[in-house]
Amino acid sequence: MRDPRETQEEDRGRERGGDRRPGELTVRELLRFAWRQLTSMRTALVLLLLLALAAVPGSIVPQEGVDALKTSRWQEDHPKLTPVYEALGLFDVYGSAWFSAIYLLLMLSLVGCIIPRTAVYWRALRAQPPRAPRNLTRLPDSTSYRTDEDVEQVLARARAVLRRGHRLRRADDGDDGAVSAERGHLREAGNLLFHLSVLVVLVGFAVGGLLGYRGGVILVTGKGFGNVLSSYDDFVPGSLFDPDQLDPFSFVVDDFDVDWLTEGRGAGQARGFSADVRYREEPGAEEEAYDLRVNHPLTIGRTDIFLIGHGYAPVVTVRDGNGDVAWSGPQPFLPMDQSLMSFGVVKAQFADPQQIALEGFLYPTFGMSEDGDPMNLFGQAANPLLSMEVWTGDLNMDEGPSQSVYVIDKSDAVKVTDDGERYRLDLRLGETAELPNGLGTVTFEDLEDWQRIQISQTPGKLVALAGVVLALVGLLGSLFIRPRRVWVRARADGDGTLVEVAALDRSGGGDVTAVVEELVAQLQGPENDRTKGQGTT
Incomplete structure (x- = not known):
C-alpha cells in the first residue's frame, strides 16, 4: 500500500501545478536553477580553466588566419586528420563556435557573480560593526x-x-x-576588483577581435608597402571591421641588419635583427625614419607595425628555350628551421614553349653530414646553395590569384629528367645551369634579405591593459589586507x-x-x- 502522505503530497502538487509530481521543476524553476549554477564562482573557475585549455589547440595546430601556408602543408601531410580537425574548427580555434560559447558563458558567469557580491558588499559597508561578545x-x-x-x-x-x-x-x-x-573591508573590494578585472580583460580582447584586424606582408629589402588591402599577403579582419579604419601610411625598408653569433655552439645563428624604415603617415606628409626592431613596434596613428621574422630571397633568372627572360627577381623562401634552411618556389609563367617551375631548398651555409647528406650549417649566408627540382607543362596559373606562390599545381605538369634519370638543379651563388631538353637556363644571381612585417589594429588593447592593472591591484589588496x-x-x-x-x-x-x-x-x-x-x- 502507498503511504497516505505521498498521496496527499501529490494532491497538493496537482493543486499547485496541475499534474506536476513532487520534485518536478517548472520551466521557471529550472531556468532559475540553471542561472544559479552558471553564476556560481565554481562555474566561473571551471569556465576560466576551459578557456585556457581551449586556447591550447590554437598554439599547437597551425591556424589559417596566422599562417595559411603552414596550415595547407599540415593538411597535405595529414589527409586523414584534416577532415576531423576541420569539423572541430581546430584550424580557426579563436573564431570557432565552441570557443566563442565558452568565452560568452564565462563573461555571463562573471557578471552574475560580481553583481550579487557587490550588493552584499555594499550592505556590509553600511552595516554597523557587530556588538561585543558577552565573554x-x-x-x-x-x-x-x-x-x-x-x-x-x-x-x-x-x-x-x-x-x-x-x-x-x-x-x-x-x-x-x-x-x-x-x-x-577593502579586502573584499580587492576580490571584487580582481573578478571585475577578468571581465574587463575579456571585454578588451572582444573589442580588439571585433573591431581590429591583423595582417602580414613579406618585404624584400628596398621594397615599399602602402596600407591598402591589396598590399597584404594575409589579412584577418574582425567581424565589425570597416576598411575605412586603415590608416593611409606607407613605408620602405631601406636596410636590414642581423647580429650574428660568431662563437660558441650558437655560432652562425641570429642574436638580433633590425630594419631601417622610412615612412609617411599620409600621402604628402613629411618622411620620417625609424629603427624597427623586435618588440619595438612602430606606431602610426591607430596602427602598430611589428618586425617578427626574416629570411632570404634568392635572386633567380629563368630563360626559356628561346633565350628570353621568363622570370627574374628575388623570390622569398620560407625558413623551415632555426638554421634558416628555406623552402621556395619559382614559377616562370611566360616561358616558351612550356611553363617552367622550380621547387626546392636554399641552404644559406651548405655542408655535408658524415653520412653524405646535404645539410645547412648556419643561418648566416656564408656558402649559399640553391637545390631545386624542375617541373614543366601547364601550371594552371590562369586560375587567378588564389593559387599560393609556394605551391605548384602539378596536375598538368611533369618533373624534368635528364635522359630518364632524376634531375636536380644545384646552383651556387653566381652560377648558371642549362636545363635538359633545351628548356632554357637558370641563374642564381644574388641573395637578398626579406622581413616579415605584422600590421595590426587592436582597439581594445588599452582596455585589456587596464584590466591587467586592476587585476594586480585587486590581487594585492586581497592578499595583504587583513x-x-x-x-x-x-x-x-x-x-x-x-x-x-x-x-x-x-x-x-x-x-x-x-x-x-x-x-x-x-x-x-x-x-x-x-x-x-x-x-x-
Whole structure:
C-alpha cells in the first residue's frame, strides 16, 4: 500500500501545478536553477580553466588566419586528420563556435557573480560593526587588565585610539560598556576588483577581435608597402571591421641588419635583427625614419607595425628555350628551421614553349653530414646553395590569384629528367645551369634579405591593459589586507575598572596577538603605574 502522505503530497502538487509530481521543476524553476549554477564562482573557475585549455589547440595546430601556408602543408601531410580537425574548427580555434560559447558563458558567469557580491558588499559597508561578545576573554586572542580610571575615560580613549584606521559602532546602538570596531573591508573590494578585472580583460580582447584586424606582408629589402588591402599577403579582419579604419601610411625598408653569433655552439645563428624604415603617415606628409626592431613596434596613428621574422630571397633568372627572360627577381623562401634552411618556389609563367617551375631548398651555409647528406650549417649566408627540382607543362596559373606562390599545381605538369634519370638543379651563388631538353637556363644571381612585417589594429588593447592593472591591484589588496574586528569592554568592580580587550582575524590564520598588545599599550598610556594588574589569555 502507498503511504497516505505521498498521496496527499501529490494532491497538493496537482493543486499547485496541475499534474506536476513532487520534485518536478517548472520551466521557471529550472531556468532559475540553471542561472544559479552558471553564476556560481565554481562555474566561473571551471569556465576560466576551459578557456585556457581551449586556447591550447590554437598554439599547437597551425591556424589559417596566422599562417595559411603552414596550415595547407599540415593538411597535405595529414589527409586523414584534416577532415576531423576541420569539423572541430581546430584550424580557426579563436573564431570557432565552441570557443566563442565558452568565452560568452564565462563573461555571463562573471557578471552574475560580481553583481550579487557587490550588493552584499555594499550592505556590509553600511552595516554597523557587530556588538561585543558577552565573554571577550573566551576569544583566542584576548587580554584583560585593571585600572583606576573610570569606565567612561577608558571607553573614550578606546574610541580615540580605534578611530584611526577602524570603523566604530555607534555608541547609541545599544552596546553599553563596550567599543566595537572593525577594519579590512577593502579586502573584499580587492576580490571584487580582481573578478571585475577578468571581465574587463575579456571585454578588451572582444573589442580588439571585433573591431581590429591583423595582417602580414613579406618585404624584400628596398621594397615599399602602402596600407591598402591589396598590399597584404594575409589579412584577418574582425567581424565589425570597416576598411575605412586603415590608416593611409606607407613605408620602405631601406636596410636590414642581423647580429650574428660568431662563437660558441650558437655560432652562425641570429642574436638580433633590425630594419631601417622610412615612412609617411599620409600621402604628402613629411618622411620620417625609424629603427624597427623586435618588440619595438612602430606606431602610426591607430596602427602598430611589428618586425617578427626574416629570411632570404634568392635572386633567380629563368630563360626559356628561346633565350628570353621568363622570370627574374628575388623570390622569398620560407625558413623551415632555426638554421634558416628555406623552402621556395619559382614559377616562370611566360616561358616558351612550356611553363617552367622550380621547387626546392636554399641552404644559406651548405655542408655535408658524415653520412653524405646535404645539410645547412648556419643561418648566416656564408656558402649559399640553391637545390631545386624542375617541373614543366601547364601550371594552371590562369586560375587567378588564389593559387599560393609556394605551391605548384602539378596536375598538368611533369618533373624534368635528364635522359630518364632524376634531375636536380644545384646552383651556387653566381652560377648558371642549362636545363635538359633545351628548356632554357637558370641563374642564381644574388641573395637578398626579406622581413616579415605584422600590421595590426587592436582597439581594445588599452582596455585589456587596464584590466591587467586592476587585476594586480585587486590581487594585492586581497592578499595583504587583513580584515579584523576589535572590542574593548570596561566595567567597574570593587577594585576599580576591569578592561577586557579582544581581536578576531576574519580571514583565518592571522595572528592578532600583536594587535591586542599594541592596543592595550595605547589604552594604558605612558603612566603604567595606574595599572593594578594585567592578565593575558
